[in-house]
Amino acid sequence: MISDNIDVLVIGSGPAGMAAAIQAKESGSDHVFLVERAEELGGLLSQCIHNGFGLIYFNEDMTGPEYGQRFVEKVMDSKIEVLLETMVLRLTADRKVTLCNRNGVKTLSPKSIVLAMGCRERTRESIVIPGYRPAGIFTAGTAQRWVNIEGYLPGNEIVILGSGDVGMIMARRLTLEGARVKAVVEILPYIGGLIRNEVQCLYDFKIPVLLEHTVINVLGIQRVQGVTVARVDQNRNPISGTEKSIDCDTLLLSVGLIPENELSFMAGVNLGPITGGPLVNERMETNRPGIFAAGNCVHVNDLVDNVTLEGEKAGQNAAEHASGKAAPKMGIRLEAGENVRYVIPQMITGEREVTIRLRVKEPEKGVILKVGDIMTKTLKVVKPSEMLNLILSETHLNRMKKGTTQLVVSCQKKG
Amino acid sequence: MVKNLNEITCIICPLACCISVAVDDEGRLIEVANFQCKEGKEYAVAEYRAPMRVLTTTVIVGKSRHALVPVRTNRVILREKLFDCMQHLARIKVEPPLMVGDVIVRNILNTGSDIITTSELLD
Numbered sequence: 169m170i171s172d173n174i175d176v177l178v179i180g181s182g183p184a185g186m187a188a189a190i191q192a193k194e195s196g197s198d199h200v201f202l203v204e205r206a207e208e209l210g211g212l213l214s215q216c217i218h219n220g221f222g223l224i225y226f227n228e229d230m231t232g233p234e235y236g237q238r239f240v241e242k243v244m245d246s247k248i249e250v251l252l253e254t255m256v257l258r259l260t261a262d263r264k265v266t267l268c269n270r271n272g273v274k275t276l277s278p279k280s281i282v283l284a285m286g287c288r289e290r291t292r293e294s295i296v297i298p299g300y301r302p303a304g305i306f307t308a309g310t311a312q313r314w315v316n317i318e319g320y321l322p323g324n325e326i327v328i329l330g331s332g333d334v335g336m337i338m339a340r341r342l343t344l345e346g347a348r349v350k351a352v353v354e355i356l357p358y359i360g361g362l363i364r365n366e367v368q369c370l371y372d373f374k375i376p377v378l379l380e381h382t383v384i385n386v387l388g389i390q391r392v393q394g395v396t397v398a399r400v401d402q403n404r405n406p407i408s409g410t411e412k413s414i415d416c417d418t419l420l421l422s423v424g425l426i427p428e429n430e431l432s433f434m435a436g437v438n439l440g441p442i443t444g445g446p447l448v449n450e451r452m453e454t455n456r457p458g459i460f461a462a463g464n465c466v467h468v469n470d471l472v473d474n475v476t477l478e479g480e481k482a483g484q485n486a487a488e489h490a491s492g493k494a495a496p497k498m499g500i501r502l503e504a505g506e507n508v509r510y511v512i513p514q515m516i517t518g519e520r521e522v523t524i525r526l527r528v529k530e531p532e533k534g535v536i537l538k539v540g541d542i543m544t545k546t547l548k549v550v551k552p553s554e555m556l557n558l559i560l561s562e563t564h565l566n567r568m569k570k571g572t573t574q575l576v577v578s579c580q581k582k583g
Numbered sequence: 584m585v586k587n588l589n590e591i592t593c594i595i596c597p598l599a600c601c602i603s604v605a606v607d608d609e610g611r612l613i614e615v616a617n618f619q620c621k622e623g624k625e626y627a628v629a630e631y632r633a634p635m636r637v638l639t640t641t642v643i644v645g646k647s648r649h650a651l652v653p654v655r656t657n658r659v660i661l662r663e664k665l666f667d668c669m670q671h672l673a674r675i676k677v678e679p680p681l682m683v684g685d686v687i688v689r690n691i692l693n694t695g696s697d698i699i700t701t702s703e704l705l706d
Contacts, residue, residue, distance in 0.1 A: 217653035217701065219637045231639055233653050233702035237683055316641055319650035344640060344669050364594040368636065371592065372662060548619070554597045 175490035176483065177201040177265055177278035179256050179431065182211025183472050184463025185284035186239040187479030188486065192282070193246045195487035201249045201278065203256055203267065209243060210236035211286055212309070213472070215316045218337050220364065224473035235472060259435040261456050280486035283432055283446065283454075283461040284479060287425040287468055289334075295423050297329075299386030302393075308334040308422040315341055323418025327395050328352045329383050331370075333361035333470065333553075335422025340369035349375050350414055353397055355382045355404055358531055360422075361553055362470060382406060383419065392417050425468045435459060442510045443467040449498040449515035450522045452482035457495070460486045467512055467527075470555055474525065500568075502539075505578030507532060509552065518565050518572070524558050526577055534582040540575035542567040550579055586613055591627040593618065602627035635659035638668050642687055644704060646678045652704045654687055656696040667692055679704045 175197035178189045181204035189202040208214065213221075216232030223229060226238070243250065251269065258266035259281070266275045289307040306314075306322050312334065314320040324347050328335045331354040339349045352370060357380050359366045370377060378397060384406050385396035399410035427445035429437070437446045437454040445466040446454045453460050462482035463475040489495065498515035502524060509527045516522050524539070528550045537545045537556070543564045550556065568575075586605050593600040598619060604627050605614040618624040629635070637659055641651035660668065668691055677687055681704040688698040 214702065217641065217655075218639045219655065229637070231653065231655055231701040234683060237703065316653065317649075317651065319641070319643070341640075344638075344665065363592070363597060363599040366599075367592050367594050372634070372636070549598045551597055 172276055173199055174201050174276055174278035175199045176280045176282065176486045177203065177276065178282040178284055178483070178486075179203050179259075179265075180211065180284035180286055180463075180465070181206075181209045181243075181250070182284060182286050182463065183213060183236070183239065183475045184286070184465070184479035184482070185211070185282065186236075186243055187476040188282040188284055188460075188462055188483035189248045190239065190242050190246060191480040191483030192280075192487040192490075193248055193483075195484045197280075197487040197490050199249070201251060201276075202243065203251045203254050203265075205253065205255045207253055209240045209250065209252070215309075215313050216337075217316045218341070221472050224471065225476050232472075239476075256431055259431040261436040263435075263456075263458055279458065279490035281459045282479075282482045282486050283429075283437070283459065283465055284463050284482075285428040285431065285465040287427045287464040290421070290424045290426055292421060294426075295421070297383055297386060299395075300389055302386065302388040302391050304388070304392030304418045305386065306418070306420055308332075308338045308420045311338055311418075311420050312341070315345060321345055321347055322420070323347065323392075323416070325350055325416040326418045326420060327383070327397075327414055327416045328420045328422060330354065330422035330424070331360040331366075331377070332422040332424065333365050335420065336361050336365040336369040338420060338422070339375050340373060343373045343375065347418075349373070350416055351376045351378050351397070353378045353381045353383055355380065355400055358551075359553075384411065386419060387413065392419055395419055425464065427465045427468065429465055432459075432461065432465070437461070440467075440510065440514070442504070443512070447514045448512065450513045450517060451485035451495070452478060452513070453485060453489075453495070458486075458489050460489075467510065467525075470553060474555065474557070477523075500572060501574045503574055503576045505538075505576040507535075507550075507579040508577050511577045516560075518568060519562075520565075521559065521561050524560060524577070526556050526558070526579075528552055528556070528579050532579070532581055535579050536582055538576075538578050538580065539564070540568070540572070540577075542575065546582065589631050591630045593623045593626055595620070595622050595626055604628060604631040606631070634662040636662045636665060638665055639701070640669060640672060642672055642698075643676045644678065645676050647704060648706060649679075649704060652677060652681060653701045654698050655701050656691070656694070657699045658696045660691075660694040660696045664692060664694055668694070668698075672698065677704075679706055 176192040213232040213236035221235040254269040398406040460482040462478040500518040
């Protein structure tokens with residue numbers, strides 16, 4: 169029987185959701201609910217069987233399932249109410265949550281909510297690749313589930329479009345399982361994911377990489393028989409005369425991730441145009457009081473460790489809100505300036521230490537990172553694929569002139 | 584003495600230095616260049632001499648509602664042994680119950696590394 173005296177309800181039990189629920193409980197909330205639509209806790213971690221997780225948070229090199237297991241055990245030990253195979257159908261601005269599972273439909277009114285729905289993959293439709301619609305076109309994440317959980321190989325001769333981390337990891341995985349990866353095709357002039365994946369997933373297996381190329385046609389009627397690729401110009405348009413065909417039976421897409429925010433939208437949560445996720449303040453709270461958000465539904469992270477840290481922050485503040493503690497005023501807006509794609513959080517108090525995260529637009533060497541005129545930091549290199557963490561200490565914040573309402577974060581080339 | 588140049592992309596930090604490791608014909612180290620830190624220099628030499636990797640893969644499961652269980656080597660192995668280990672593991676089948684860290688293959692192909700499970704498998 170679900171009681172309706174809930175302090176914190178967390179939607180989604182991936183790394184962000186589990187961390188939020190555990191932290192809410194540890195911060196003193198008695199009734200914490202963790203809602204998950206799948207049969208098991210952990211979100212996508214179970215299919216991410218590669219290592220590289222936990223280097224920051226646990227100072228260990230772990231696989232996804234191992235990283236997840238640590239949190240699943242904590243959830244189980246901490247008397248959090250877990251609702252599996254439960255879908256959230258509706259969320260309102262005044263925090264009414266409508267759930268559906270095999271016991272029926274029920275509407276609850278928790279004091280705080282944490283949105284932790286994660287993200288989903290962009291598909292062929294979202295990037296509009298022309299050509300036939302044969303079998304054999306998958307997102308990299310779907311292929312990952314097939315290979316690592318279900319035990320199927322999606323094909324034998326593979327072309328991967330996009331060089332994000334999931335795409336590169338699948339290039340290695342499929343190669344190890346006996347498939348032939350004939351090319352990784354990337355529209356940008358540089359690889360989209362982390363350097364360790366570029367080396368250990370592509371170079372290690374001598375997988376051909378076509379930079380500044382894209383797929384302009386899919387061949388085959390019943391099953392993929394090949395793709396046509398072409399070089400692109402500076403505006404990312406295919407250059408006529410550079411087309412060539414690659415025979416393959418499978419096309420995998422690793423062309424970006426989109427934060428999943430249908431529920432946030434329903435509740436009138438303001439979403440950022442760049443991140444596609446809720447705009448949050450330093451408490452990970454949205455414009456709707458008592459609705460917090462964390463992890464990949466806020467912005468797509470490159471490391472799970474940061475997702476966990478965001479989840480913990482959201483969980484702690486959700487517990488504080490549930491206990492009736494007054495929220496501090498968020499008087500300072502953080503704005504993305506030169507060569508900065510976005511900054512998280514968007515609003516801070518300006519009165520206490522805060523960690524901000526940002527992503528640059530373009531790779532650059534020898535840069536000065538500036539936060540208004542209160543902090544500068546020189547960096548040898550910045551890349552869009554590597555999120556930057558900055559701590560604004562009280563010493564920095566004390567440098568703000570009285571009446572400051574905005575700090576521009578910029579990343580300028582030195583000299 | 585002939586100088587053989589090898590370029591190693593460093594993965595220690597986002598700088599991704601392209602470090603050159605020069606050796607003579609007998610494989611003796613002559614010079615390491617284009618690195619920016621001590622860790623990078625050490626990484627490049629180690630990576631040139633013997634690249635080591637963690638293998639993560641899956642093993643087939645019988646008598647279970649799951650098809651596979653994820654596994655990894657419990658320490659790094661030579662990169663050149665990755666495919667041999669895959670071949671060896673393709674013939675292995677396990678059954679529940681398994682806990683995280685259970686040893687599936689001890690000292691696989693004399694690499695000095697065990698194959699252990701990375702997920703529990705209860706049913």
